[in-house]
Amino acid sequence: MGVDDRRKFLAYCLGGIAAVAAAGIIYPLFRYLSPLSSQLESSKVTIPEGAVREGEANFFQYAGSAAVLVHHPGGALVALSAVCTHMGCIVQWQKDRQEFFCPCHGGRYTSDGAVISGPPPRPLPKLPFAVANGIITVG
Amino acid sequence: MILSPGKRTLEKLILTCTFLFMTACPVVAADTAGNVCVQCHGTLPGRLGEPVAQWRGSIHAANGIFCNGCHGGDPNDSANAMSPARGFLGVPKENAIPAFCGRCHVGVLQSYQASAHATAQGKEKPHCVTCHSNHHVVKASLDLINEKSCGRCHSYDVARQIKEAMAGVETRIGMTEQRIATFKGKGTDTSRLEQRLFAGRNRFHSLAHVVDVNLITKNTAEINAELDAIDGALEDFSKLEGKKKIIGAAAIVIVLAAAALLAMYRRTYD
Numbered sequence: 125m126g127v128d129d130r131r132k133f134l135a136y137c138l139g140g141i142a143a144v145a146a147a148g149i150i151y152p153l154f155r156y157l158s159p160l161s162s163q164l165e166s167s168k169v170t171i172p173e174g175a176v177r178e179g180e181a182n183f184f185q186y187a188g189s190a191a192v193l194v195h196h197p198g199g200a201l202v203a204l205s206a207v208c209t210h211m212g213c214i215v216q217w218q219k220d221r222q223e224f225f226c227p228c229h230g231g232r233y234t235s236d237g238a239v240i241s242g243p244p245p246r247p248l249p250k251l252p253f254a255v256a257n258g259i260i261t262v263g
Numbered sequence: 264m265i266l267s268p269g270k271r272t273l274e275k276l277i278l279t280c281t282f283l284f285m286t287a288c289p290v291v292a293a294d295t296a297g298n299v300c301v302q303c304h305g306t307l308p309g310r311l312g313e314p315v316a317q318w319r320g321s322i323h324a325a326n327g328i329f330c331n332g333c334h335g336g337d338p339n340d341s342a343n344a345m346s347p348a349r350g351f352l353g354v355p356k357e358n359a360i361p362a363f364c365g366r367c368h369v370g371v372l373q374s375y376q377a378s379a380h381a382t383a384q385g386k387e388k389p390h391c392v393t394c395h396s397n398h399h400v401v402k403a404s405l406d407l408i409n410e411k412s413c414g415r416c417h418s419y420d421v422a423r424q425i426k427e428a429m430a431g432v433e434t435r436i437g438m439t440e441q442r443i444a445t446f447k448g449k450g451t452d453t454s455r456l457e458q459r460l461f462a463g464r465n466r467f468h469s470l471a472h473v474v475d476v477n478l479i480t481k482n483t484a485e486i487n488a489e490l491d492a493i494d495g496a497l498e499d500f501s502k503l504e505g506k507k508k509i510i511g512a513a514a515i516v517i518v519l520a521a522a523a524l525l526a527m528y529r530r531t532y533d
Contacts, residue, residue: 127531130531131528131531134524134527134528134531135528137524138521138524138525138528141517141520141521141524142521144517145517145521148510148514188492189455207458207462211458211461211462211465212455212457212458212459212461212462213370213461213462213465213466214462225369226369227369227370227373227465227466227469228368228369228370228461228462228465229367229368229369230366230367230369243367
């Protein structure tokens with residue numbers, strides 16, 4: 125094998141390695157930046173509109189965590205994470221007060237998830253949802 | 264004053280070390296310095312000072328819950344620290360202790376109120392302090408249920424049954440906690456799993472305050488299911504860790520191969 129052929133072969137090899145290295149950098153970036161469509165699709169939860177009566181809350185599992193759908197007396201709906209922002213306990217619905225209450229350290233939230241009192245540092249995160257043909261789709 | 268280059272380097276080193284030490288210092292130590300309750304009572308002898316020393320070794324201190332967290336008052340103003348106008352409550356009466364602690368530990372209070380301890384007839388009902396002590400409150404564990412402690416008021420039979428019913432789950436919780444701590448030590452974000460474990464443990468421990476063996480057994484399956492889910496997430500971390508090791512090893516091999524090929528390529532020009 126002549127020097128030129130050898131050089132060409134080595135250049136191809138180096139080019140291949142550079143391509144692998146570039147892919148190793150670009151692929152994680154691409155995965156990080158691209159939307160998690162399949163994951164989000166599989167975590168969608170559907171609830172019949174009639175299942176949550178006015179003034180009541182319906183708890184369910186969403187993306188591996190507890191979530192809750194509240195039907196306000198006026199008719200408005202809101203979907204929230206049911207995980208207390210203090211230490212991660214699952215909040216309870218108090219129908220008579222129309223509030224959420226954390227049994228671990230007494231945190232209180234409004235039916236919209238805003239903090240009323242206690243140690244929670246943040247409101248309960250809101251979850252996206254849509255209503256179509258009498259079906260509420262969370263996620 | 265003009266410093267020599269050597270002294271300047273030493274000065275920079277000292278400043279860097281001081282900065283690193285200060286940023287690594289526990290938050291509790293810094294907060295204690297500005298707390299007038301701790302400053303004043305910490306220097307007092309006897310019953311007025313003892314609570315501070317006991318509190319320093321408590322789970323409350325570890326979690327940044329200071330005197331005013333329970334007793335109220337203003338920890339930033341020595342003149343009004345114990346003013347009722349600033350919410351100072353002082354020491355609760357014996358029969359008010361469950362409600363006093365229950366302001367934060369609401370789930371535990373609910374369970375306790377349904378228990379034989381709370382509904383016991385007679386003057387001296389056991390309450391939070393009877394088992395957990397007051398200022399030196401440590402992280403709740405099954406060690407609190409023992410013949411010496413329970414035997415002060417009644418036979419140990421039922422308490423032993425409760426301890427045995429809780430033992431399996433409690434051991435699993437401890438093991439899961441250790442596994443989470445290991446991953447956390449390696450830099451993995453375990454905050455969500457820590458929260459889930461805390462919530463599960465809290466629910467289980469709260470129920471234990473009903474002191475009902477059947478209720479504990481009934482809820483064991485539920486908490487085990489939650490622990491299974493956490494273990495599953497930890498398994499995913501293990502798999503990811505294995506993948507990272509393989510990718511790391513492959514990256515090293517590729518870099519070495521590239522270096523060798525580059526050296527050979529360079530030689531073709533000699």
